[in-house]
Amino acid sequence: MDFNLTAEQKKLLDTAEAVARESLEPRASKYDAEATHPIESWHDVWKAGLLTTSIPREYGGLGLDMTTYVMMIERLAWGCTSTAMTVHMHSTAQRFIDFLGTHQQKTTFFSDVVEDGRLVASWGSEPGRRGGASPTQTILSPVDDGFVINGQKHFCTMAGGAFRYLVACAAQGFPGRTGTVMALVPRDNAGMKISGGWDTLGMRGTVSPAVTFENCLVKREWVIGEPGQAENCGIEKAFGLGYSAIYIGAAQRALDCAKDFVKKNRFDPDPGTMAENSLIQRHIAEMALALESARLLTYQSASRWNEVEETGFRTILEGRAKSRATEAALFVTSRAIQVCGGRVAHKRYPLERIFRDVRTCTLMPPNVDRALESVGKAELELEL
C-alpha cells in the first residue's frame, strides 16, 4: 500500500480538482433539476484530459494506475456526482475494450475518445434480474453479415447522450453464463429505442431509462471478444471501486458544505458561531473520521487491484470498499443536513441534492448485503 504519488499524478489530481470546482460544480444543480445529460461538463472533462484515464498510453490515453484513477473520480464527484458517475462508466467501458478488443478495434474505439471526446456507456441491467447478474434477456443472434440484438435493458445510463453503448448480451445458443458477450452499438442505431422515463430521487443527470432492442443490427466489428470472455473477467469489479470513490467524493462535498455553514452562521440566542458549539464539533469529527476511514479502505482496495487479476479476488476488494463507502456516505450526507438544520433543505443549498444522489447511487450493485457476503466468505476462506 503506497500512496506516495508522483509529481505527475499529483498534477493530474489537481487538474481534476480544478475542473470539479470550476466547471462541474456550477452546473450540477441544473442537470439535477432538468434531469439532462451533463454534456457541457463532459466536454470540460475531456478538454482537461480526463476522459482517457483508463485507455493505455500506447493508444493515446493516460493509462492511470487504479489508485490514481479512483482518486481522480473522487475529485470529480466532489463537483458533480452525475458527471463523475458517467465518466466512470465510460472509463470502465474502455477497460473492457482494452481487455476484449483486437488491436484494430482498440485503435478505432479509443481514437473516438482521445481525438473527439466521445463517451461510451455501459449497459448491463435487465428487468427481473438482480443488478450485477449476467445477461439472459438481451440476446445477440447471428444474421447474414453480423448480428442482431433483441431484448430490453434497464438503467441505461447516458442513453441518448453517449456516442456508443457497450451492451452486455447473451450470445444465442450458449447455455447459462457461458455466452456473455459485449457489443458496442452507436447512438444512431434504428433498432434501439428509449422505452422508459428517468424521474428519480437522485443521480438525475445520469439519465438512465429503459431501452428496447428490436432486431438492432450490429456489425461484426462492433462485437468485442468471444462469448464467455467477458463473464467474470475481473474487469467488471472496477465498477464498484469507482462507485466507492464517487460516494466518498460526494460525501466530502457534503462535509465541506456543513463545515462552511457552521463556520459562517450564528443563530440567536446561541453564543458564537455554530462551529463553536461542542456538539457540532463532535458531529463534524464523527463525519470526518467515518469518511476518512472509508477513503483509506477504498484506496487500499484500489492499490491492490493488480495483485491478482481475477474476479474472486477483485470481488473482495470491491466489496470491502463499497460496503464501507456506502455506509460512510449515507451517514455523512444525512448528518450534514441535520447539523446545519432546516435552512439547508432549500434547493439553493447543494446539500439536499448530494443527499439524494448518495442515497440513489449507493443502490448500484453490488448492494451492501452482497458486498458484505463476499467479504465475510473471504475472511472465512469459503468459496464466493
Place this chain on the structure above:
Amino acid sequence: MDFNLTAEQKKLLDTAEAVARESLEPRASKYDAEATHPIESWHDVWKAGLLTTSIPREYGGLGLDMTTYVMMIERLAWGCTSTAMTVHMHSTAQRFIDFLGTHQQKTTFFSDVVEDGRLVASWGSEPGRRGGASPTQTILSPVDDGFVINGQKHFCTMAGGAFRYLVACAAQGFPGRTGTVMALVPRDNAGMKISGGWDTLGMRGTVSPAVTFENCLVKREWVIGEPGQAENCGIEKAFGLGYSAIYIGAAQRALDCAKDFVKKNRFDPDPGTMAENSLIQRHIAEMALALESARLLTYQSASRWNEVEETGFRTILEGRAKSRATEAALFVTSRAIQVCGGRVAHKRYPLERIFRDVRTCTLMPPNVDRALESVGKAELELEL
C-alpha cells in the same frame, strides 16, 4: 400508561386510517411534485371530523386526549406527510387559542374551524434565530385602534393556504422573553407579503416560504392573551409530540412499502421472493423494532402530557419522543430504500418521497441535539 382505547377512540382512529388511505395517499405525490397546498385533502380531513380534534367539546370540537390525538396524526401521516403536518400545526394553533383566548375569541375562531373547515397556521421562526427560540424580530406595536406587525417570519407553513395565521410576536417595549404575544391574522391582510420561495428537499406540500410584515394592521380582538403569557406556557411542546407521530406514521408507510415490495418481487437468479431471503427478513425486523420502540416512547410521552402542565416537564416528554422518533424514522426510510434496491429510486414508487419528507421534517425544532440535552439534564436532575 394506558393504551386501552375506548370504542369511540378506536372508531376515530379507524376513520383517520381510512381517510389517510383513501383520500390523502392518492394525492400525496401530486402535492409533492407541485409544491402546492393539500387543499382537497384538508377538505377531506374536515369532512371526516378530524380538523377539530384539539378544540374543546363545549365549542363543538372533539377535545381528544393527547394520546389519541397523537395516534390520529400518526395515521394521517401514513397517507400524506404534508397533510398531517399542516393539520397538526392547525390543531396546535387551536390549543393556543384555547389556552390564551377569551370566551368570545374562542367562539369566533373555533367556529371557523368547526363550521367551515378553515385552517389556522402557526408561524414562529425568524431569520437569524434558532428554531424554537422566542420571537424578537416580529414586533407588535400599538396603533390607534389596534396594532401593527412589522418584521419577517421564516418557514411560514400554509402561507396563502390557511385562513388565518397565528403569528408569534414580540410586544413592543417588553424586554427579553417577557413580551411574546400571539396575533391571529387573516389571509387577506394587505400588510403581509410572501417574500420567499419554497423549493425544498421534502415536505413540499407544507408550502412554508418567508413572509414579510409591513405595518400589517391587527385588530384588538385578534390578539390572544397578554404579552408573556404565550412564553413557555407548555402548549408549544405539543408541536414536538405531533412531529414525532408524523415521523412514525411516515416511517410505517415506508416499512409497509418495503414489505410489500419484497413480498411481491423476485429477481433472477435468486431463488424465491426477496422476502424469503434471511438477510431481508433481518432488515425488516430491525426496521419494525426500531419503529415500534419509538412509537411506544411517543405514546408514553403523550399519555403523560397532563401529568404536569408545565413547560419544563413537557420539554422532557417532547425530547424523549422526538429524539427517538427522529432516529427511527431516518433509519427506517433509508433502509427501506436500500432493501428494495435501485428500482424504488423512481418517483413512481412512494418510498423516495417519504424518504425526502422524513429527512426534511425531522429538522424542525427542537433538533436532536437539543432534545437529548433536555432528556440528559432531566435524568441528572439539572435545570433545563
Place this chain on the structure above:
Amino acid sequence: MDFNLTAEQKKLLDTAEAVARESLEPRASKYDAEATHPIESWHDVWKAGLLTTSIPREYGGLGLDMTTYVMMIERLAWGCTSTAMTVHMHSTAQRFIDFLGTHQQKTTFFSDVVEDGRLVASWGSEPGRRGGASPTQTILSPVDDGFVINGQKHFCTMAGGAFRYLVACAAQGFPGRTGTVMALVPRDNAGMKISGGWDTLGMRGTVSPAVTFENCLVKREWVIGEPGQAENCGIEKAFGLGYSAIYIGAAQRALDCAKDFVKKNRFDPDPGTMAENSLIQRHIAEMALALESARLLTYQSASRWNEVEETGFRTILEGRAKSRATEAALFVTSRAIQVCGGRVAHKRYPLERIFRDVRTCTLMPPNVDRALESVGKAELELEL
C-alpha cells in the same frame, strides 16, 4: 397494552425493589467473586414472598400476570443479576409443572416452594446442540419401577444449589422432536454428577456447570406430562421474556451507577461536576432512552402473553423483547463505564460486574440473530 397497575401489584413491585436494594445488592459482588450459589439471597426472596409468583393462587402461589412478573424480575436484577436469573429459571420451571403436572404432582412440587422456599432448576442445553434446541442426548428410558436418565447436560444452572432439577429429556424410542419429556430430579440423586467447572466472564453466581447422568433413577411420579407435550408448548418462551427483564434491570443499575458517579465527581481542571458537561448529559440521555424503549417493548410483549397460547406467537413476543433488550443492555453497560472512566474498572465499583454479567447472560438462547429472524418472518407473514 395496559400498565395501570393495581395497588396490590404496586406493593409487590415495591417489595421486590426493597429486597433487591437491601438484600440482593450487598451480596452480589461476593457471589460473583466466589462463583457460589446466592443461597442467602434466595432465602430473602422467598421470605419476601417472591418465589411463588408463577405458582397459581389455588396452590398457594401469587399467580402473577406476565407483565407484573416481568417487572418484578427486572427489579430483582437491579440488585443482583445472578439471583434474578436463578429465581426466573425457578419460576419458569413452576410454569412447566403447572402446565404438565397432575394435581397430585402440583400439590407436592408447589408445596416445596411455598412452604419451604426450595428452588427448582431447569436444564435444557446439551453439548453439540444449539441453545434452545430440543434434547436428543439426554435419554429417559423405562426401567422396572420408573425410569433412568443417561446423557449429559451443559449450562446446568443451580447445579448443587437448587432442590430439584427439571431435566428436559428425550423419551427413548420416540423419533425426532416427538419425545421431549420433563423429569424432576432431586438434588441427592446418586446417578447425577457435576462433570465440569463454572469459571466464566459473568453470571458467576448462576453456577452452571456440565452434569452427567449415569443410570440416574427417576421415579414415575417425578415425570410430568407425556412425551411430546413439553415440546413447543409455548411455556418455554417465558424464558426469553424474563431474560429481557433481567437485561433491563441490570442496565438500569448501570445507568444509575453512572448517574451517581457523574453527579458526585469532579476532576481538575474541568469546571464543575461531570454531570454539568454537555457531552455527558448527552450520553446519559442516549442510555436512558435506549433503555426505556427496550423496556416498553418488553412490557408490551409481556402484556400480550395470554393473547394467543401458542409457541409461534410467543416466539415473536420473545424475539421482539429479547433482541432490543439485548442491544440496549450491551450499549448501556459499556457506555456507562466509558462515561465514568478508568476508575470504575476497579472491582470496588459494581459497574464492571454488571458489564460482565450482561455480556454473558445476553448469550442465552434465542440469540439476537434468531430473535430477529422470528420477528422478520412474522412481519412478512412467513412461517417461523
Place this chain on the structure above:
Amino acid sequence: MDFNLTAEQKKLLDTAEAVARESLEPRASKYDAEATHPIESWHDVWKAGLLTTSIPREYGGLGLDMTTYVMMIERLAWGCTSTAMTVHMHSTAQRFIDFLGTHQQKTTFFSDVVEDGRLVASWGSEPGRRGGASPTQTILSPVDDGFVINGQKHFCTMAGGAFRYLVACAAQGFPGRTGTVMALVPRDNAGMKISGGWDTLGMRGTVSPAVTFENCLVKREWVIGEPGQAENCGIEKAFGLGYSAIYIGAAQRALDCAKDFVKKNRFDPDPGTMAENSLIQRHIAEMALALESARLLTYQSASRWNEVEETGFRTILEGRAKSRATEAALFVTSRAIQVCGGRVAHKRYPLERIFRDVRTCTLMPPNVDRALESVGKAELELEL
C-alpha cells in the same frame, strides 16, 4: 502515507508476531488470573530485541520509525494485551528520556534497557485530576543534594515490576503548567510505597495500583530536563498512538478466535459449520472491516508523526487513531463473543479476557469524547 516496509522492518514484525504467538499468548491468561507482572514475557520481548525500539541507534536501540513501532506493538497485543501495554509505556518513557535527557543520562538509562532488559514505567495520573492533565499534586522540591517527591499517583503501571519509574512531577514554586518535570526513580526507593490495590475488570497484568511518595529522595541526575520542558512537548501523544495499536491487535485476536470457532464448530440441528451461516459471514465481515478501517487510520496517523513535531498536530493524530480504534475494538470484541455464543464465556477461551482488556484499556486518556473534540476543532480550524 507509505506502508511499503523494508525487508528489515518486515523481519522485525515477523519477530514480534512470533514472540506474541509463541511466548506471550501462552502466558496471558495466567497474568490475568493472578494480576501479576508479565515478567517472563518482558524477558522474551527483550531477548527478541523489541525492548529498545524507541531508543536511538546511536545508543544501541532500534530507533524505529513510528509506523513500524505501532505495527510492532499491535502484533505484541495480539498475544498479550498487558505485555504490549507495559512494553509500550516503557518505550514511550524512552522517548521522553531521549527528548529531555543529557548525553550522560541517556548513556546510563538506555544502557539499562539495551544491556539488561530493564523496564521503565511512566506515571502521570493523580487522584482528583482528569486523566492526561498535567501533574499538580506530586511535588518535586529541592533539598540539599537533590530533590524529594511528595504526593500520590494513581494508575501506576508496573509498580513493583519495572526497574525505574518516570514520575511526572510539579516542580515546587512553578505556577500552573509551567513546572512539569520528570524524575526517574529506581524501584528500591524507600520513599515510595504502593498504597492501593489492583483488582480490575481487565488489563490485570499491567498491575497499576496507587503509589504514595513521602520525602522520596531523588538524585539530581535522575531528573531529566528543566521544569516546563516536558509539558506539551508532543512526545506524550505517542501514548495514544500506541494504545490504538493495542486495541487493534487485541481486537484482531478476538476476530481470529471467532473465525476459528465458527469454522470448527457445528451445532445440531443447524446444517453445516457455523461459518456456513450467511448471518455469521456478515458478522465476520462487519468486524473485519471495522477493524481494518481503524487500523488504516492508525497507521496513517503514525506515518504522519514526524510531519510536525508539535503537541497540537499530534493531538489530532492521536485523536483520529484513538477514537476510531476504541470504537472498532469495543465493537469487535463484544460481537465476537456474541457470534460464538455462550460457550466462549468460559475462561478456557481467550475471548472473554480480551473483551475485558479492551473495555478497560480503551478508558485510558484521552477518552473518546476528548479525542473527538480535538478532531472536530481541527476540522473546523479552531484552536485546540
